[in-house]
Amino acid sequence: KAGVTQTPRYLIKTRGQQVTLSCSPISGHRSVSWYQQTPGQGLQFLFEYFSETQRNKGNFPGRFSGRQFSNSRSEMNVSTLELGDSALYLCASSLSLAKNIQYFGAGTRLSVL
Amino acid sequence: SQQGEEDPQALSIQEGENATMNCSYKTSINNLQWYRQNSGRGLVHLILIRSNEREKHSGRLRVTLDTSKKSSSLLITASRAADTASYFCATDANDYKLSFGAGTTVTVRA
Numbered sequence: 111k112a113g114v115t116q117t118p119r120y121l122i123k124t125r126g127q128q129v130t131l132s133c134s135p136i137s138g139h140r141s142v143s144w145y146q147q148t149p150g151q152g153l154q155f156l157f158e159y160f161s162e163t164q165r166n167k168g169n170f171p172g173r174f175s176g177r178q179f180s181n182s183r184s185e186m187n188v189s190t191l192e193l194g195d196s197a198l199y200l201c202a203s204s205l206s207l208a209k210n211i212q213y214f215g216a217g218t219r220l221s222v223l
Numbered sequence: 224s225q226q227g228e229e230d231p232q233a234l235s236i237q238e239g240e241n242a243t244m245n246c247s248y249k250t251s252i253n254n255l256q257w258y259r260q261n262s263g264r265g266l267v268h269l270i271l272i273r274s275n276e277r278e279k280h281s282g283r284l285r286v287t288l289d290t291s292k293k294s295s296s297l298l299i300t301a302s303r304a305a306d307t308a309s310y311f312c313a314t315d316a317n318d319y320k321l322s323f324g325a326g327t328t329v330t331v332r333a
Contacts (some may be wrong), residue, residue, distance in 0.1 A: 143320065151267075152321040153311065166319045200265055200320070209315040211256065214265030
């Protein structure tokens with residue numbers, strides 16, 4: 111089975127722009143979670159999608175949003191980028207619940223200038 | 224704040240030595256997981272231990288869990304250069320998601 115695929119791998123944006131990141135989960139996995147990883151804050155949960163519905167959300171501003179399609183692929187969007195949004199964004203999929211074993215993609219490294 | 228906290232933050236060992244890292248958490252859990260992350264990459268699941276288990280092995284990995292002390296340890300035996308990575312514990316104390324610790328960075332010297 112193919113693993114979790116995230117695109118693009120690297121992204122450079124400027125403040126105020128918006129960005130969309132993509133994640134294709136492992137085939138058959140219905141839960142997709144997104145995390146932000148920074149050196150100072152560690153791995154922070156952004157949100158989880160299951161069957162096209164946002165099931166849970168972390169403590170992030172409304173500039174961070176996401177969606178999931180009928181084939182379980184997911185996108186996350188960050189609008190009005192700030193310097194502090196520079197991070198590694200990780201997507202993970204699991205069979206059913208976000209608290210079960212997570213299978214991570216390689217991540218998208220976002221740099222905001 | 225993080226549910227899990229790893230200790231030490233960083234560890235440097237010689238190839239062939241054992242590496243031990245600890246994880247402490249704050250609230251009751253159903254299970255605890257350990258993940259590895261190679262530099263700038265995604266996390267890879269290593270092992271899951273349930274709250275009613277005390278010890279679990281997987282290859283060169285040994286995980287212990289002490290629910291009375293709310294702590295877990297990960298032992299990597301006979302370390303190799305390929306074990307150089309960051310290691311994270313993750314707990315399911317929150318009923319809908321995993322909470323990750325800040326990680327232990329392990330460097331294995333040749």
